[in-house]
Amino acid sequence: MINLRQFNHFVAVLENGSLLGASNRLNISQPALSKSIIALESLLRR
Numbered sequence: 001m002i003n004l005r006q007f008n009h010f011v012a013v014l015e016n017g018s019l020l021g022a023s024n025r026l027n028i029s030q031p032a033l034s035k036s037i038i039a040l041e042s043l044l045r046r
Contacts, residue, residue, distance in 0.1 A: 001043070002040060002043055002044075005036070006036050006037075006039065006040040006043075007040075008026075009022065009026065009033055009036045009037060009040070010037065010040055012025055012026050012033075013033070013037065019033055019034060019037070
């Protein structure tokens with residue numbers, strides 16, 4: 001199941017146009033954001 005945090009991360013990437021910009025806006029590391037997006041992609045591929 002998609003959680004709200006992952007959805008917010010996805011929206012931030014869309015709004016910023018990049019993982020780096022989104023990670024700066026969310027105040028999290030880029031690798032942590034990447035892992036969140038990868039986990040979301042994995043859920044959606046099921």
